[in-house]
Amino acid sequence: MNLINNLVKFLTIGCAVAVVSIMATTVQASTTAEPTSEVKEVVQAGDELEMDIGDSFKQLWSETGIRGFMAKGDEEAHITAGWKNLVMVIVGLLLLFLAIKKGFEPLLLVPIGFGCILANIPGAQEAMTALPDPATGEMGSFLGIIYYYGVQSGLFPLLIFMGVGAMTDFGPLIAHPKTALLGAAAQFGIFITLLGAIALGISFPQMGFGEGIELIKTACSIGIIGGADGPTAIYTARLLSPKWLGSIAVAAYSYMALVPIIQPPIMRLLTTKEERKREMRQLRHVTKLEKILFPIIVLTLCALLLPSATPLIGALMFGNLAKECAVVDRLSDTMQNALINIVTIMLGLAVGMKLSADHFLNIGTIGILVLGLIAFSIGTAAGIIMAKIMHKFSKEPINPLIGAAGVSAVPMAARVANKVGLEENPHNFLLMHAMGPNVSGVIGSAVAAGVLIAICNLLAG
Numbered sequence: 001m002n003l004i005n006n007l008v009k010f011l012t013i014g015c016a017v018a019v020v021s022i023m024a025t026t027v028q029a030s031t032t033a034e035p036t037s038e039v040k041e042v043v044q045a046g047d048e049l050e051m052d053i054g055d056s057f058k059q060l061w062s063e064t065g066i067r068g069f070m071a072k073g074d075e076e077a078h079i080t081a082g083w084k085n086l087v088m089v090i091v092g093l094l095l096l097f098l099a100i101k102k103g104f105e106p107l108l109l110v111p112i113g114f115g116c117i118l119a120n121i122p123g124a125q126e127a128m129t130a131l132p133d134p135a136t137g138e139m140g141s142f143l144g145i146i147y148y149y150g151v152q153s154g155l156f157p158l159l160i161f162m163g164v165g166a167m168t169d170f171g172p173l174i175a176h177p178k179t180a181l182l183g184a185a186a187q188f189g190i191f192i193t194l195l196g197a198i199a200l201g202i203s204f205p206q207m208g209f210g211e212g213i214e215l216i217k218t219a220c221s222i223g224i225i226g227g228a229d230g231p232t233a234i235y236t237a238r239l240l241s242p243k244w245l246g247s248i249a250v251a252a253y254s255y256m257a258l259v260p261i262i263q264p265p266i267m268r269l270l271t272t273k274e275e276r277k278r279e280m281r282q283l284r285h286v287t288k289l290e291k292i293l294f295p296i297i298v299l300t301l302c303a304l305l306l307p308s309a310t311p312l313i314g315a316l317m318f319g320n321l322a323k324e325c326a327v328v329d330r331l332s333d334t335m336q337n338a339l340i341n342i343v344t345i346m347l348g349l350a351v352g353m354k355l356s357a358d359h360f361l362n363i364g365t366i367g368i369l370v371l372g373l374i375a376f377s378i379g380t381a382a383g384i385i386m387a388k389i390m391h392k393f394s395k396e397p398i399n400p401l402i403g404a405a406g407v408s409a410v411p412m413a414a415r416v417a418n419k420v421g422l423e424e425n426p427h428n429f430l431l432m433h434a435m436g437p438n439v440s441g442v443i444g445s446a447v448a449a450g451v452l453i454a455i456c457n458l459l460a461g
Contacts, residue, residue, distance in 0.1 A: 084357035085120040091355065092116030098257075105257040105412060111345055112253060115143060115352020129353050147350040151249060154238045156347045157231030158315045163340025164231075164410060164442065165319025166332050170294050172436040175283040178390065179402070179433070183440025185386035186406025187448045189226030189379030193371050194452075197222045200367060208364045213460050217241050220452040222368055225252045226375025227445030228259065228407040230347075235312060236449045240456055246354030247365040251372035253351050259412040260419075262373075263380050263404050267420050270384045271400050276424040278391075278399040280433045291324040298443065302450075308457070309450025316442065380404045383437065405434040408441035 095113030099106040118128050131148050132140030140148060150156040173179060197219035201209030209218045217240040224236045225248060233252035237245045255262065267276075295317035302313040322332040359365065387403030401421050405413040414434035421430040 082122070084361050085122050088120040088355055088357045088360060089117050092120065092352070095257075104260055107344055108253055108257040108348055111348025112257070112352040112355070115349040116355035117352075118349075119143065119353045119356040125356065129356060143349055143353040146346045147246075147353055150343075150346055151234055151350045152238065152242070152245065154235055156343050156350075157235040158311060159339060159343045160231040160347065161312055161315035161446075162319040163335045163343065165295070165316040165321075166323045166335035167340070168316075168320055168323075168410065168439050168442070169291075169435070170320065170439055171286040171291060172283055172432050173439050174286045174290050174294055176433070176436050178394070179436030180440040180444075181390065182383050182386055182403045182406040182437035183408070183442075183444040184406075185403065186379040186383035186408075186437070186441050187227060187444045188382035189375040189377070190223045190445075190448050190452075192223075192378050193226050193375035194219045194223035196374065197371050200371070204367075206363060207367050209367075213456070214241075216459060217456050218244060220456055221248055222371050223375055224248075224445065224449055224452065225255065225368075225372035226379045226407075227441065227448060228252070228256050228376055228379065228409040228413070229442065229445040230256055230351075232312060232408070232445045232449045236452065239453055244364070244368060246351075246359055247368045248372075249351050250354050250360070250365075251369050253348075254369075255372055255376045256409045256412065259407075259409050260416055262376060263413065263416050264420055266377060266380045267384065267401055267404050267417070270381060271388075273424060275388070275400050276421060277428060278397050279425065279428050280397055280399055280402075280430065283432055288324070288326075292321070295321040295324070302447075306447060306450040306454065308453045309446050312446040312449065313443065316446065376407065379407050383407065387437075399428070399430055399433070402430055402434040402437055405438040406441045406444070408438070408445045410438050410442055411435065413441070414438040 092113045092115075095109045095116065098104040099109035099113060119125065121128070126141070128141050128143050129147075130138070130141040131144040131152075132138055139145070197209065198215060201207055201211075201215045201219065205211075209215050221233070221237040221241040221244060224233050227233070230249065230252040234245065234249050237248040241248070299310075299314055299317045303310055319332075319335050322328050322335060354360070383403035383406030384400050385403070386406075387398055387400040391398040391400065399421060401417045402414075405417045407413050414431055417434040418429065418431040421428040
């Protein structure tokens, strides 16, 4: 048995030595002799495989968001702005922070901020923001479809106005009709900014606002931002200046959402502590008949005097009539809740889409943002000043803070006026008084838009 085991070990060692000798001979031959064609093909295929793997990893790296954010410009077809995308993503995160942490109009800022982030992801922008093209049959992308069929077509502004009308109580305006003057005064910023936009367009042609009638139309579209009414701004820009529709929508909705930041400093600057403490008398009771007749009368006057504003006023008054008549509660409830919520989601995402770096970070859009802020500030100041003047000639006390609510950011501006008043006087409840000029501001901005559209059509015709 031991003999057999030793024999097996010997044979195993011998085979191992033979294999090593053969391998050594083969290696030596390969270093001295020319390789065969088969060997060359194998080596070449290995090199090509190695190159393919390297190219694949390189292509994969170029498709990552990290690579896109590091780009300095249009280095590759699918990279649009590089670091500018990163800047706008940070802007989107800032909007989400203001909405979630600070509570600044989350219904607007959450979808706008998230849409901004989606629109600035390198490599995915085309899949997010491409607009439909009926001429070629292109279907468009997720956000592009929403923007094209909702914002660019003008559908969303009218649906929003229907919902706003269904949620609005015009009782404070009916009870205190003089406050309509505050809503009218707050539109002063629209016309001042209109002149400023014309002057800016003439002085700096690189803004791209155009010349002649085109410049006037662009200026009218920019000026309407001062009404702090996003749907009206979109509706006006769609008709007069489609080129700047996205930038104007972004500016209008941004300032609507930032009312709690922008207005209080202006209020405190233009009023004294005693004026902010001033209490107002309780409003009279408004009958149901008055509330039903109000939207019908307003629509009739608009149709007779300013037909160009009828789509906006008509949608607003239809929603309000559905609420006040109390016989179509299901329709009114749909407008107040499901309809306006759905439209707000899609409109916010569509507006956020226009915060993409290639659309937003240019001199024209920045100019529109600055002019929009000026328009909004002037409108707020004009309302406050008008309220102070009215107090001088009124038998009843008028707190000038309610004048700031003349801009049509419903009900945000009224809430801000009430909050600033409560800070000075815990018993000073101004909300219902501020709602009068606030809802009149909605009508005023729509009327101002109708006037501007009519003037532009007259000049162009």
